[in-house]
Amino acid sequence: MGGWRDGTAELRIPGHEAPVALTVAASYRTRTRGLLGRDGVDGAILLTPCNSVHTFRMRFTIDVAYLDKELRVLHVHTMRPGRLGMIRPRARHVLEAEAGAMAAWGLVPGARVSVNGGRDA
Numbered sequence: 001m002g003g004w005r006d007g008t009a010e011l012r013i014p015g016h017e018a019p020v021a022l023t024v025a026a027s028y029r030t031r032t033r034g035l036l037g038r039d040g041v042d043g044a045i046l047l048t049p050c051n052s053v054h055t056f057r058m059r060f061t062i063d064v065a066y067l068d069k070e071l072r073v074l075h076v077h078t079m080r081p082g083r084l085g086m087i088r089p090r091a092r093h094v095l096e097a098e099a100g101a102m103a104a105w106g107l108v109p110g111a112r113v114s115v116n117g118g119r120d121a
Contacts, residue, residue, distance in 0.1 A: 004048045006030050009117030011044055011095075016105045020044055020097075024118035035062065035096060044097040046115065051091035054084045061099035065107055066091035072112045076102055 004026035010019035021043030025031045031047050036057055047053065053064055058081040066074045066088040074091055078099050095102075095113075107113070 004046075004119055007118055009046075009115050011046070012114040012116065013105050013107055014111050014113070016107075019116070020105065022046055022115065022118065024048065024115075026118075041096070041098055044095050044101070046093055046095050046118070048093040050094040051089065052085050052087040053079070053094050053096065055079045055081045056084075058082075063097050063099055063102040065095040065102060067093040067095060067113070070112065071114060073107060073109050075109055076107060 004024055006027050007024055009022045009024050011022040012019055023045045025034060025045055025047050031050060034047060035041055035045060039059055051066070055062060061078060061080045063076065063078050064085060065076045068074055068090050069092040071093065074088060077085070079085060
């Protein structure tokens with residue numbers, strides 16, 4: 001299994017038929033930028049490695065899901081702009097989407113997502 005790389009992929013969520021468009025942010029530069037400066041996001045963004053996020057200088061409210069190394073959801077939380085998220089020691093990845101998206105997808109703690117693409121061979 002290769003490491004993660006910046007780019008696009010598909011997120012598969014149990015119980016949600018259609019794949020979700022996913023942007024993978026694996027380099028320091030893309031993780032640091034994340035969703036800053038954007039007015040929204042189509043689908044979701046995966047920050048890896050990552051175990052904490054903030055919403056300082058963000059323009060919109062986001063849903064945040066903390067994932068362990070097996071892509072199992074540990075916690076889902078909605079964050080308004082100007083907030084600092086808790087550090088989740090067991091988290092290895094963070095999934096971000098527009099507020100309400102994760103509830104619409106049925107993403108809940110304990111679910112195990114999968115990612116098609118976004119990894120080195």
